[in-house]
Amino acid sequence: MSDTQNLIENRPPSVAALFVERVAATPDRDAYRYPVPSAAGGPDDWRTLTWSAAAERVYAVAAGLITLGIRPEERVALASATRVDWILADFGVMCAGAATTTVYPSTNAEEAAYILADSGSRVLIAEDAAQLAKARESRAGLPDLAHVVVIEAADALPAEGDPEDWVLSLADLEARGAEYLAKNPEAVKERVAAIEATQLATLIYTSGTTGRPKGVRLTHDNWSYMAKAMMATGLIGPDDVQYLWLPLAHVFGKALTSGQIEAGHVTAVDGRVDKIIENLPVVRPTYMAAVPRIFEKVYNGVAAKARAGGGAKYKIFQWAAGVAREHAKVAQDNFRRTGTKSVPFALGAKHKVADALVYAKLREAFGGRLRAAISGSAALAPDIGYFFSGAGIHILEGYGLTESSAASFVNPGEAYRTGTVGKPLAATEVRIADDGEILLRGPGIMDGYHGLPEKTAEVLEPDGWFHTGDIGELSVDGFLRITDRKKDLIKTSGGKYIAPAEVEGRFKAVCPFVSNILVHGADRNFCTALIALDEPAILAWAAENGMAGKPYAEVVGSAAAERLIDGYVKRLNEGLQRWQTIKKFRLLPRDLDIEHGELTPSLKLKRPAVEREYKDLIEEMYAGTREA
Template sequence: MTAQASPSPSVDASFVDHMTQNVAVQFLDRVAASADHEAYRFPRGEGWESVTWRQAGDLVERLAAGLLSLGIQSEQRVGIASATRYEWILADLAVMCAAGATTTVYPTTNAEDTTYILSDAECRVVFAEDDDQIAKLTANKAELPHVSKVVTFTGKTDGDWVIGLDDLAKLGDAYLAEHPGVIEETAKSIAPDQLATLIYTSGTTGRPKGVRLLHKSWVYEGTAIQVQDILDESDLQFLWLPMAHSFGKVLLSAQLACGFATAIDGRVDKIVENLGIVKPTFMGAAPRIFEKAYGRIVTMQAAEGGAKEKIFKKAFEVGLKVDELKRQGKSVPFLLNLQHGLFDKLVFSKVRERFGGRVRFFISGSAALNPEIGAWFHAAGILILEGYGMTENAAGATVNHPDDYKMGTVGPALPGAEVKIGENDEVMLRGPHIMAGYHNLPEETAKTLTEDGWLHTGDKGSLDADGFLTITGRIKELFKTSGGKYVAPPAIESKFKAICPYVSQFLVFGSERNFVSALITLDPDAMAGWAEENGQAGASYTDVVKSDAVHTMIGAYVDELNTKLNRWETIKKWEILDHDLTIESGELTPSMKVKRNVVEDNNKSLIESFYS
């Protein structure tokens, strides 16, 4: 085994021995320290409503007491089936303060899988966002014998099995009247090694696996960010990420540790609009959000044509050149610097304004960000810090720092944690953030965790001399052509996304074949704009993407891609699918990862035709 442990960051890792005991105490301490400061902001009617830490703390205490009145005991699971919203956070914090363990369910999860997750976790209470989520539970009530109560945020109540959030708070009021101080006592009783969260990975194959994450994992994640001085109380976060995903939970942990305010709205179609209104200083997102924003801006400028398009292209040509010189530590020639200043006023400032104009940095996680798209944003004065992790290590393992980053890497290990490269270049992780194992799956746990605490990630990577990690792909996703050459699909797919502003997904195939092929899906929003500008307004998505004009356009992008690839990697045959991949079709996981095997099975005959 080749072990290359990453060097320790400059932060003293001894903080791990003095961390707050658990998430509940961490929250109560934050309420006490920042009582009158803004904690959360959320849409209400046509505007936004704001609450202080004290107001949030009072409501969480009532809800936590309500859970205790329903009989929730230490480490018993409480489900949350909801999109990202303020009430989701209240519910989660209430579960923490009642010493329970939150079990997360994506709102897009179908009734069968929802039932499986809640049953496997033996959830006693479930928070259900609305009537759609309630319907999944009532349809399979017989298979949920442990669920004694459903608490809905906005759905219809029945006064018995299904009650409202206000009803739970009233139960809490009565319980607090009889047991004053019970929430503080309960919080102090929670051990660091106690179960806090059960997150079911939306694996691309098979049944989801429940990842057991402890209180110390989440406290560590937030504290490791806080001790690096990355964020503080003056920051404002915009949060839209699915809270059923561990990335979203990390950002909640960071908020408790650092004390900044968070504006919450889980509607993906409102992200750009909300950024302009909220004007946050930072936001976490998956690469697809940056790809869509990049594609939208580029295609809008192309549609303008003429002088505006020329200025836009020239601006980024200059911006990328200046950016590269600065990152290499070289001086920028006077005239080039003058040009850059002009383009910053004409072009880059307008790009930054689209994101609210106050962003210090974005954090990208859950998948690889294309380096060229990262460089494009950086040239416009927008820093995207890549991080890396997985549900099995509470999402945050490595991250770049705003004052010390290397583009194309996912940064060094968080202070107090370790990264090394094992056999077959596999990334291995160890630290306080590592899971306790998979729920009810001891054999799977033994395969993933070594006896001395290292987590097998299944990702290939490398560490440089400064301890910065670069992810090169999934071990299982590598394939070999019939000619014996290895191909890494994610690397090729990522390159295409930086070239083509219309693409949604680009999937590469060719295992044991004599050449590489691809299936392509196009972004519906981008193609609607293209159709209007090219005489196909009103045509269906399928008709547009299957048209000769689109085929010719995409063909030119594929040709451009091939000039950037090794001969054995080049795409010889390809086809545009008549639909984009969706969660509903089963081709994407709820966390927006492609189920490659499902897409391959669904298009088996098409792929076979490439090689017949």
């Protein structure tokens, strides 16, 4: 048996057990860093928790939940932004043998109430007064919800009508737990030892585009496997520094907390997306995970900054971007064929100049020691991936779903191939169905949808094969390329199939002003697009073109902006098949966002929601045309 097989097959039954092992192995090493905002408005004060200090809080949470009567597999909901308390509370829930129901803090009161009721959650750990208010508003319909624990202690204020002891602070819960442990010192470790691999550990509700979300049941073994499989990739180690800002209610963020336990490295935690650029030089991560939109925004920001520096500076950036892409493609192709990333002398010389002028500054903006960035949740436009690769920022695309515990594929370090999601994790099987759908089987696959056996049977075969709903292709040596969501494939009225995500990704690579784009064309005789522009980038362009100070909506509604984007659409169309080309487009009066229900919390496009919202614009583009 290989070391990897042994690592995977002899895994403990839970991440809770792994946590106990980690604390015993490296009690005094740093586990977490987290910011405390300065009262004077200056830079944040970053503080550190060692593994033993983290364990003290985790075990206190677990014991506190035991005092509230929480039994194994009972649900404890977590509604909070990404912060160190989220991680400690989640491990506390698992160490109590219970199961975490994750709730995005942006979820509205109605949907939050549905998730709490459907999951049967008995305790809600809420971040602040806003999350408490949602629970209070829906309390009459939540008979199982016995307590709300508020992370921000100042917001844990009981109100008239609350049952006794219904609201308490996280600090109060931990104090109760510590008192309980003083009398029952082995209580939590006994709960951990009793956990069985098949017990429910997490309920994550998928943000469906239609209908109610489904609760994905992930077991303790799913997370134990994920921890071991991530370590087996060789991409993370004990000396790494991870920057974690992804939403922890999302399966991608949750998986990263499991991998860290196995590796034993330090994680800097801060979910404030607007602080990413500011935090990177402070945290100086060696690896981080992100979604494609973040890399697109960085690319657009660098391009806009170069443009603002004048024509000469922008030409240098465009030249350097071209060199980066060419260098990355040649290096990756040579590595595939020969095992070395050699490039011709002339290309290497150009790359060295471009590095001094552009790439080195970009790497410094990421903290200066970023070994790899892992991208998931949606497809990264290959040209953007090649740009960063050539600039020395290696983006390793991966693939997985909530139903597969997040990570099923990841690119293998130095051998990564831009435009693919890499190879399957150890012990994960893959096959491509006759219609191109990707099927997965392995220890990461969910137990099923909570309370929905019929829905489970639709995607999970009796022999364990899970239907992902994604279309893909496997190379001879096992690299997977995702082409589209099965349900998102467009069939034109002329019978041609189009993968909209592929066209959208290409446009993001050619147009530095785009934020979001939706290609439409199902049952139509040509394709159209709804395009939302990146506000900082387009306003910077507007300032240079006689529209300084104009609001976003006025800028995107101008004839000049339409001409600008039309030029990029023409460039896009030059590289497409005739039936894929965008014949007409409309610029949206605002960007798409989570608040309007057009993006998921992981920034994926909700196509039906966008098409409903902008139905009139879509119909306008087809008005007067004869549908074949």
